[in-house]
Amino acid sequence: MTSRATSGASAHVRPEQRYAWCGASLLVTTLRGECDESEPLSGYYFREARHLRTLRLRVNGTAPWTCADGTSSHDELSVVQVYPELTEFGGGGTDVSDDTTWCDRFGVPQRAIDLRIRHRLTPHGLATSATLANRSRARVRLELEWEVDADFADIQEAFSENRQQTAAVEVTARSDGLTLRYCHARLPLATQLRASGAAWTVRDGRLRATGDLGPREEVTTSLAVHPSSGERPLDDAGVAARLAHLERWREGVAQIEAPHDAGAAAALRQAAEDLGSFALLEGEPDEWLAIQAGIPLYPALFGRDAITAGWQAAMLDGGALLDAALCRLGRLQSDRVFDWRDEEPGRIPYQVRTGPLARLGCNPYSAYYADFASPLMFVVSLAHHFAWRGDTAFLRRHWDVARRILDWAREYGDRDGDGYLEYETKSSKGTKNQGWKDSGNAILYDDGRPVPAPLGTCDLQGYWFAAQQLMAVLSWVMGERDDARALWHSALDLKARFNRDWWMEDVGFFGLALDADKRLARSVTSNVGQCLATGIIADEHMPRVVGRLFAPDMFSGWGVRTLSTEHPAYNPLAYHLGSVWPVENATMLFGLRRFGFDARALDLAQGMFDLARLYERGRVPECVGGYARAEFPHPGAYPRANPIQAWNQSALVLVMHAMLGLQPIASLELLAVDPLLPPWLPEVTVRGLRVGKATATIRFARDASGRSHAEIVEKRGSLRLVHQPPLESLQAGLSDRLSALVRSVFHH
16 A cells, blocks of 8 residues: 545545434435435334325425534434525625615515424434524514325335335324324334424324514424334333433443544544444343444344444444344244245344335345355354353353354255355245345356356355354363364364365465356455455465455455456446445455454555545445546445445444454453554554453554554453464464563563
């Protein structure tokens, strides 16, 4: 890498929309802070059903002029407007050129009224306030009107603009507002609106109020929106308990300080804030922190997203988000064969949707299981949780779930008994590809043809290897020594087969997939970077693999592309055919550090932090484009990219985790570290880092020689800090490990 991000460059996706969210509540508005037909996705959603399709305020029958919009937190949107706006200008500017005062047809002077509108979400509702102030010297008469309606569309219907379920909406006037009720026999959905702050009446399904406003007077009116989904009702006490639980989580989050790079520190703070904001606050109390996948398109539990974000962010919260995800998904583990939802005994869900389409069975997503990554990552993440917590009681609680997952992998995942995992959907509305890349055209031969199912991808073999290897370690901890030995040897056998059958010597890389005839799809893809992280790649192949990942056709300067630019199907703006996924790149970076490829790890870390600098609040969208840094000022983005993605925020945390070289062993009250700080990030302090029952503040610094070290500044509980390269590092020799131990003594 030769430069930082382009000076002053910035990038945006979906700039025409604004969002606020809290738990299962989501608000999508236009730039005016309104919900209407001009933006197909706009509306107020609760549990993925659109409880308000229209929400807009009119003054004297006119839309006020929007001056500015803003947000102070994830659950709030605010807009400043003025009424009436000028229609004639003079003096070459945007105001009048003389001292006359123009009035509208109602006698209201120009720009007499300013409006401050604020939308605030809760886990079970929306509170909207509108403050109107008269800035003129005349008394004015105003008619306010809230235009509201509901269509109770599923968010997936709103996104696609294709309704699959419809019914009439009944509007009932009440003394304090109105009720919108969905007349669907199987969907008891309703929205109650309560208006206050003025003498509101209901006419033609609209809320109206008329009154005078004197000079320098102002009035605040409020509109409270309460959704009802017909199941799992929330009362005020339930909402308060959930918000208090989330606040306790926030209070326990580690703080990352980087005094020489305020931008990196701000991005990490925002990442922590966003991760908490994604908590769904649904289900049992131990599930409340299970997070949704992203805003606005994925306000639901996705198994691999919740697990991935949880383990990637564990340095912040000691695994609390992961804890909730494992609890929720473990309870949803299947114990049957059910083709409609691609269920098989032992699988855990890929996604759990709660909107009308899922409730009606129009799709299988009420709990859909067609994913191999989620179950295997459950086992991997359980081991990661144990590394941070050392909690054998928690491990025991999820032990049977983990064992059933490995039973499923052997009995159902390896469909033809060849020792590799293969997938094939059985659902009539199923997902073809069930590995890391789940789009239908993601898995291709090197000539661009799609690989037909059944097939297995290389990343899945890596997940299976890691799951068996880590389950072997956990089995040893649990005293199940025979199982531990069997799992360890099974993992090693898989690794040997994989390096024999998937290696492409002429390319110096591994193939993407094996088809049903055991032909290797020779496409060069980012999937192999995940194989690096899981450890399935043999030591002798790693240098060539890393070199290939960072060749110009794969590494864009922002990250590793999903597909080589030399492939005939390469498209920089396709979902999995040339885009760059930050979450995947964070996993690769973790693997680079695990095996000692530190220079490449720093290249990737710099690209990812620079990428975060391009986007407001460091919120990198779901997947960015594959344009090289020398080719265009920013990487572009997938056309439908979700602008705020949970596991992209956790990815930035994992980048820092990897740069600091954190290796927690909570059961031994030990934290091994191997910090790798570049010149642009010479100092990092982590306050409130939790390992087991201990909490510590640790300072990491780069000295004049370029070597990085760490020291405990303060701690509560028992914790030892040891400098030590990762156990599997190919670059660390005996002398490196001894010198690291010496540093541990002098910097303790």
